[in-house]
Amino acid sequence: MRLSQLFAPTLREDPAEADVASHRLLLRAAFIRQVAAGVYTTLPLGLRTMRKIEAIVREEMDAAGAQEIRMPILLPAEPWKTTGRFDLYGELLFKLVDRHGREMILGPTQEEVVTPLVAGEQPSYRDLPLNLYQIEWKYRDEFRPRFGLLRGREFLMKDAYSFDRDEEGMVRSYQVMYDAYRRVFDRCGLRYVIVEADPGQIGGGVNHEFMARAEVGEDLFVECERGDYLADTEAARPMPPEPAAPGERAALEVLDTPDTPTIEGLTRLLGVPASRTLKCILFDAGGRTVAVLVPGDREVAVPKLERLFFPTPVRPFEDADFAERGFVKGYVGPQGMPEDVLILADHSVRAGADWVTGANEPDRHVRGANTPRDFRVDRYEDLVEIREGDRCPRCGGTLRIGRSIVVGHIYQLHTKYSEPLKATFIDEDGIAKPFQMGCYGIGISRIMAAAAEQYHDEAGLAWPRALAPFEIVVLIANRDDERVVTEAERIYRELLDRGAEAVIDDRAVAAGVKFTDADLIGYPVQVVVGRRGLEAGEVDLKLRATGERSRAPLPDAVSVALDLLSRAP
RNA sequence: CGGGACGUGGCGCAGUUUGGUAGCGCGCAGCGUUCGGGACGCUGAGGUCGCGGGUUCAAGUCCCGCCGUCCCGACCA
Numbered sequence: 001m002r003l004s005q006l007f008a009p010t011l012r013e014d015p016a017e018a019d020v021a022s023h024r025l026l027l028r029a030a031f032i033r034q035v036a037a038g039v040y041t042t043l044p045l046g047l048r049t050m051r052k053i054e055a056i057v058r059e060e061m062d063a064a065g066a067q068e069i070r071m072p073i074l075l076p077a078e079p080w081k082t083t084g085r086f087d088l089y090g091e092l093l094f095k096l097v098d099r100h101g102r103e104m105i106l107g108p109t110q111e112e113v114v115t116p117l118v119a120g121e122q123p124s125y126r127d128l129p130l131n132l133y134q135i136e137w138k139y140r141d142e143f144r145p146r147f148g149l150l151r152g153r154e155f156l157m158k159d160a161y162s163f164d165r166d167e168e169g170m171v172r173s174y175q176v177m178y179d180a181y182r183r184v185f186d187r188c189g190l191r192y193v194i195v196e197a198d199p200g201q202i203g204g205g206v207n208h209e210f211m212a213r214a215e216v217g218e219d220l221f222v223e224c225e226r227g228d229y230l231a232d233t234e235a236a237r238p239m240p241p242e243p244a245a246p247g248e249r250a251a252l253e254v255l256d257t258p259d260t261p262t263i264e265g266l267t268r269l270l271g272v273p274a275s276r277t278l279k280c281i282l283f284d285a286g287g288r289t290v291a292v293l294v295p296g297d298r299e300v301a302v303p304k305l306e307r308l309f310f311p312t313p314v315r316p317f318e319d320a321d322f323a324e325r326g327f328v329k330g331y332v333g334p335q336g337m338p339e340d341v342l343i344l345a346d347h348s349v350r351a352g353a354d355w356v357t358g359a360n361e362p363d364r365h366v367r368g369a370n371t372p373r374d375f376r377v378d379r380y381e382d383l384v385e386i387r388e389g390d391r392c393p394r395c396g397g398t399l400r401i402g403r404s405i406v407v408g409h410i411y412q413l414h415t416k417y418s419e420p421l422k423a424t425f426i427d428e429d430g431i432a433k434p435f436q437m438g439c440y441g442i443g444i445s446r447i448m449a450a451a452a453e454q455y456h457d458e459a460g461l462a463w464p465r466a467l468a469p470f471e472i473v474v475l476i477a478n479r480d481d482e483r484v485v486t487e488a489e490r491i492y493r494e495l496l497d498r499g500a501e502a503v504i505d506d507r508a509v510a511a512g513v514k515f516t517d518a519d520l521i522g523y524p525v526q527v528v529v530g531r532r533g534l535e536a537g538e539v540d541l542k543l544r545a546t547g548e549r550s551r552a553p554l555p556d557a558v559s560v561a562l563d564l565l566s567r568a569p
Numbered sequence: 570c571g572g573g574a575c576g577u578g579g580c581g582c583a584g585u586u587u588g589g590u591a592g593c594g595c596g597c598a599g600c601g602u603u604c605g606g607g608a609c610g611c612u613g614a615g616g617u618c619g620c621g622g623g624u625u626c627a628a629g630u631c632c633c634g635c636c637g638u639c640c641c642g643a644c645c646a
Binding site for chain 1: 579605
């Protein structure tokens with residue numbers, strides 16, 4: 001490719017709308033342009049990088065026995081109502097109505113399409129296992145698109161779906177994908193971790209997230225300092241603390257605490273640490289009242305609670321609920337809870353005693369609350385949001401929190417979709433059974449942004465070889481010198497002949513512009529052909545990743561450049 | 570959806586406080602000089618100041634409404 005012909009309008013200054021490095025640099029280096037909030041055009045350079053990611057994914061998916069198909073983006077809403085995801089996704093779904101008044105959506109994933117597709121062929125157990133995948137645009141009407149490609153409303157995703165006759169097969173298919181995913185992210189050169197995660201709106205059971213480490217990442221994970229535990233913060237379960245030693249307990253005492261509905265106010269008024277207070281948070285789970293107890297310095301992890309009640313929806317009490325069900329907002333305590341209220345406590349509550357908590361009347365709290373004397377706990381569960389410093393569930397070591405970008409997520413779905421969609425196969429015993437399914441996503445466009453986050457410096461992008469739009473740039477430093485141009489063209493030709501993805505910067509711009517653009521776009525290797533070098537019979541080379549510069553005699557320029565490329569990350 | 574900010578040539582910004590000729594840098598076009606890390610001179614093109622309404626002799630500037638974009642939060646791959 002000749003840069004004089006490439007549509008690559010680089011920007012000299014940082015665009016006003018971009019904040020994070022990947023967004024800023026992908027715009028400046030002419031990989032993408034914004035069209036609307038969370039919607040982007042991919043320019044030639046960006047397209048090349050994205051296709052490299054696609055190619056890696058295709059190769060690994062095909063090698064793992066998956067078959068590529070292409071499904072529509074525009075989908076009827078009906079099957080989504082059948083599986084319940086129409087309401088579950090809610091506002092996050094892009095919805096539209098066609099001229100006949102039919103409800104349609106733009107697909108955020110495609111379980112509702114692929115499941116009937118496979119079931120429609122009335123397959124036999126002999127046709128299984130089956131794994132179908134596609135690489136297509138996905139749509140989610142995010143509340144707040146941000147960080148460029150990292151959270152767009154339109155994004156390119158590889159989604160795969162496995163169909164098995166039994167759970168054992170499904171787990172096997174899952175494992176095959178798990179291994180394929182590791183190869184994909186290894187080949188992309190990403191620094192990543194694999195964690196147990198929360199299934200979110202896809203639902204189902206066992207699932208893993210592949211998280212690219214990044215300071216700007218929106219997803220938090222915990223890792224043990226000793227390296228034996230990794231988990232998404234939403235799924236992480238800290239080691240429960242030691243139960244409080246048995247012994248004498250304080251008497252229950254009612255205190256006047258006017259105008260202190262918050263833990264913060266309470267600690268100030270009474271001079272006790274928040275960890276000695278007991279938070280009693282009320283939820284509604286399908287009409288039933290659920291009280292959740294956690295120490296005052298901790299937060300309830302709502303996703304954990306939701307999983308406990310899945311598929312029954314759980315929501316926090318609203319103001320009206322308090323009044324209707326006879327609770328005093330800001331002064332709720334577990335003592336004297338009605339029998340039909342389910343009281344759940346986090347394991348950490350076991351570690352405390354003589355709690356300060358709400359008295360269930362306005363402007364009053366109690367001190368010295370103890371279970372089972374003063375209140376009951378129906379069940380102890382893991383219900384707190386994990387935080388830095390919690391103990392590792394495996395070894396008791398200290399847990400740290402890291403930030404990351406989720407680039408892949410795989411799920412064991414069991415019959416979550418096949419059952420409601422009545423998607424069955426005929427088993428060996430002649431009986432129709434629902435498929436055991438798994439689904440597997442990779443954010444293609446997000447990988448490009450995640451890699452940009454991991455591979456950049458002040459000067460611009462510095463792609464790992466596998467993702468670079470071009471591998472080598474041949475830079476003509478003196479365009480007016482015929483010998484320089486001739487040599488540069490010769491080196492460029494030879495590089496192409498030897499299979500390198502080379503580009504020649506033959507633009508009629510100052511050499512400085514070419515250097516700056518080369519650093520900004522991030523070709524792994526730069527070959528500079530100029531008068532100064534030619535006079536010494538040499539070309540200059542630069543390895544973008546390290547900034548390392550070297551020289552090579554003219555006749556060896558091509559092989560030295562290729563050698564340097566092979567050393568690129 | 571709650572809080573905040575912004576919207577002025579292609580890009581980055583000033584001008585809005587105190588209403589009165591629409592500016593700067595970069596980029597773009599032409600000519601000349603330059604030519605190894607974003608050169609220089611001269612000439613030139615390019616703006617319904619996000620949109621609509623209102624106040625005023627007069628609105629980029631004041632008022633009202635809307636739209637768009639970004640940041641924080643809630644939510645989420």
